[in-house]
Amino acid sequence: MYRYDQYDHAMVQARVEEFRDQTRRRLEGKLTDDQFKPLRLKNGLYLQLHAYMLRVAIPYGTLNSVQMRKLAHIARKYDRGYGHITTRQNIQYNWIKLEEAPDLLAELAEVEMHGIQTSGESIRNVSADQYAGAAADEIIDPRPWAEMIRQMTTFMPEFSYLPRKFKIAVIASEADRAALRWHDFAVRIVKNEAGEIGFETYAGGGMGRTPFIAFKIRDFLPTSQILSYMQAVLRVWNRNARRDNIHKQRMKILVHELGEEEFRRQVEEEFEHFLTLGEDFPQAEYDRIAAYFAPPPFETGLAEEIDRSDPAFAAWVDQQVVAHKAPGYAIANISLKPIGQIPGDISAEQMDLVADLAERYSFDELRATHAQNLVLPHVRKQDLYAVWTALHEAGLGEANLDLVTDIIACPGLDYCSLANARSIPLAQKLSERFADPARQQDLGELKIKISGCINACGHHHAGNIGILGVDRKGAESYQLLLGGSGDEDTSQAKIAGPGFDEAGIIDAIERAVEQYRSIRTPGERFIDTYRRVGMDGFKEAIYG
């Protein structure tokens, strides 16, 4: 994985000291709240319902054991013993004290981490396929490009006063595990007929109050031109964005208003200009970055067989383990969705354990996923039983990847100052309602995603079943949506009908699920059945 050079260290440490001074001035009353707020947000420090909340960037979801242990230490020393994996592959802490925040950031900097680009009108932490560098189906490891994009966007002046936040994703396979087309800008690494590597590029996606699925803006962009191309995209947006209306500032709105063809035309025009400046990366720079992501020294001649004599272990393997590109190795997914628990929450003790497992069994690598789980990317198949045993003993052995209890949920009204309704209690109740492993297996892939407000941090637009919490005359109410996907078959969920209270939405979802069971054809997933029969095929079952 990427390691800081002297410039990275200097920049992050300078930022910590700058923030220390800003915090001191705020505490002494020399800065007002209005003056200080944008400064703390540039370092990932929010003010939520109960305390300050710090969001720590995990670039493209990759971290090592030293970093994970530091995150555990921070949970203990500065928070209340736990953290929360977010839907942008980051981690956030809910109980931070402002007076301690500079020391916390200094400790993060020791392990090459920070909260920059996790808030505000910036290019947010670049996300990527959590299986990058391990996936059997990838063309190349997409992380060198994610890292290059991160470096070129972090402190670039033109990108430091954007109209609104801007989210980027990078993948390198047909399968989309990063919700690519729900991003403002996204690239899928492809190979053309000549065998050259390039980018298939997408623009104009996003969730929030006005959801749009990104359109393909280019079939093939030579990798060497990515900086010019991104500058062109951002220049067109920066120039034309509706800065007069916060709800219309995202690039997706501009793309929608200009239309795909006009947006593409303007980008191409700017692109031609940027190409003449000769600012794109030389190949040597890519090679330098890519060297950090060289494959680990995989052993050869390893056994492929897995002893499945323990049925609980076998069930976990079937659900959580994914094919690896190297013979004898596997990708092991760690569920942060134990039945009835809070999606994405992980205790300091669990962080330490996962760090130990990564160090011992996965070439010191860990990944965070946008579905709020973790991944050990490089595990020898012969070590899977030891890994599972340790996870199981720590309450992390759930076998529910992509099943009905693998629910994405934002923090909702239990923590978030923007939320209108609680999300987590719904996730917990649904998890308990569908806890039976045999029932989960029977239902197959079924992705439920819950947001506590229209900002859609819980990705409800992309849920096979989505839930949106709203405020109805001071009481929590929940809208039910069906038909969304964040995968390669991206689609936007539609509202089923009138909303429900908390008990009602749980029952309504069970009715929708049972309707699926009763009308599905062999091999059909929930989303397939929905696409075949449409909302009408579910409405009567849901509403009677």
Added chain:
Amino acid sequence: MKILTGNDLKTGAVVWWDGQGWSIHVEDAVDVGDAAEAILAREDAACRVNGGYAIDAEPEAGGGVRPAHIKDRVRAYGPTVRPDLTLKPADPNAGNWVI
């Protein structure tokens, strides 16, 4: 009744105006009548509280205070999904007060 709330500047903790200063217990909140603006301006200048604001609330039998909106009741109680982290971790019914 009108009560005042905000977050402690240093710690971020939820606080309520008790007539003399800021308390972490909503039960201590007092009716400020039409003095909200003046108190908030003074307290903002004193840099003790972040983002103070006035809310509607109702007095409860037994001396409690119940904020009108669920968001402020969650703030007063703590996360309903982590009763162990609230101000009343030993009271199994405290969470019902929020809803």
